Amino acid sequence: MVRKHQPKRILVRCPNWVGDLIMATPVFACLRENFPEARISAMTRLYNAKVIADTPWLDEVVPCRDKTFAGLKATGQRIWEWSPDWIILLPNSIRSYIEARLGGSASELFGYRRGLRKFFVHGPTPQRDTRGYVPRPMVEYYLEICRWLGLQVPEHPAPRLFISEKLRQAGQRLLEQFGIADNDLVIGVNPGAKFGTSKCWPPEYFATLIDRLYEQHRCKLLLLVGPGEEELAATISAQTHAPLINTAPAQVDLGMLKPLIGRCGLLVTNDTGPRHYATAFQIPVVVIMGPTDPRYTASNLEQTIVLRKAMDCSPCHKERCSRNHECMRQITPDEVMHAVAKLLSQVVAPLNLPSGSSLSAHP
DSSP: OOOSSOOSEEEEEOOSSHHHHHHTHHHHHHHHHHOTTSEEEEEEEGGGTTTSTTOTTOSEEEEEOOSSHHHHHHHHHHHHHHOOSEEEEOSOOHHHHHHHHHTOSSSEEEEOOOGGGGGTOBSOOOOEETTEEOOOOHHHHHHHHHHHTTOOOOSSOOOOOOEEHHHHHHHHHHHHHTTOOTTOOEEEEEOOOTTOGGGOOOHHHHHHHHHHHHHHHOOEEEEOOOTTOHHHHHHHHHHOOSOEEEOGGGTOOTTTHHHHHHHOSEEEEESSHHHHHHHHTTOOEEEEEOSSOGGGGOSSOTTEEEEEOOOTTOSOOOSSOSSTTHHHHTSOHHHHHHHHHHHHTTOOSOOOSOOSGGGOEEO
């Protein structure tokens, strides 16, 4: 499609999962490159707003609560008041279409034409085969909407996150409270997954890994856990003998997670949101993958090692496993240690809280 006019106000309805949101950030960069004078807003659920806060390509981040009918109406009303020329729907859901349509008929709606939405939105049609929609890297999947719009798309798109100076300083203070010095090698360990237990490597494996990491590297080990994962953190802490920094008492939110992961020299994680923080900050990351299809995240893997066992039941995308987590249990601490060693051999020096392109401070 060749765009008919230059939009002055663009609203991007963002994906709801943290990882998908981060993989959508190249869309923001693409829109800003093509429309430098437009006002570009990103609408996302409240818990995600801090993830993309301080993104220089956006004029504003608009939190929304659309899980209830009342919230859906309120979101539509807010869109109507804002009156964008374009609304770009990155989620595939009919819900995202409804809230956009409640925002008024003057806006042009763009997104993937799939499901019921194919009759109501303009945009590309995803590729299908005999088994359904063909998985593709989400970075490219989202940018395909921009290509369909006739926009100039970055040749090498990559997710990026940003940190304000205020958040950088708050993160530095927290790191100092944790006893982390500037010259320390910090290895982050993320044992949880909001998606469900099927994505979680066994806690006892994490405990074994942590002991071996400390024994071999004498590093600072940062156990990154979110709300509701306190028991998981306690279980791992009780089984390890290494000095472990448990972040649970600090109640780290998705905003503060940015400077913490940004300070890591390496991250070991389940296939969940924090892996995409690492990618966005160009931090080496070992990903322990179980029930998900690796094709969705098969981009920007230059500093990533994905450990996965192909099973006859995978990828199942189930929240809970009915087969004793075989796909995760077959990945051993030895394999993870080997991957860690390979990535650390590429790190010249321990990383301080960075000031590079994706971690640059914004007032």
